[in-house]
């Protein structure tokens with residue numbers, strides 16, 4: 200308990216992040232995500248932790264608009280960044296890869312923080328960027344939270360070391376865990392407790408049992424969670 204608290208204080212003060220209470224935001228209604236795929240939906244990730252943090256520390260205004268297909272048929276955010284869209288990356292190949300996460304708006308170099316407290320269970324090379332844009336090897340951080348495992352993907356290879364962390368360490372909610380890579384987005388996935396690696400899901404096969412759709416969790420976190428802004432951001436007085 201004391202160790203967790205000390206880590207939280209050290210992690211936050213090291214970056215001197217400014218926290219802005221979500222209570223200042225106007226009251227909005229809860230947005231519901233559509234079940235995807237409709238015929239056999241992947242269950243939504245759920246959490247019994249009421250106080251969560253938005254995982255990206257950024258000044259971008261659209262940061263908390265999680266790309267999503269909504270229950271009422273509307274689409275918010277960039278459609279190709281939402282859960283279970285096909286990847287049109289290479290038109291010469293069949294689109295057999297499902298996007299099993301949600302891509303959150305971020306800028307290269309933005310800080311990534313833990314949505315909830317938990318333990319880092321893995322850190323490994325994830326997506327490699329095309330050679331034409333420098334060939335950066337991005338990484339994924341997996342954290343076992345109280346009720347689920349979250350994957351924080353497309354972060355810099357130096358993420359954990361830059362934050363003084365390693366696999367096995369305990370992190371507090373809102374503690375910096377990594378840095379957004381050159382993809383300029385945070386790719387998030389969620390799984391049932393115990394998972395330590397991302398699981399792929401090919402078109403034409405049943406969804407993996409361990410997979411969870413992170414969309415509702417992100418919509419709820421955008422609504423009621425705490426957002427941390429970079430310290431150099433000047434917010435207009437309201």
Ligand SMILES: [Zn+2]
Pocket residue numbers: 298300301302386387
């Ligand atoms: Zn993605």
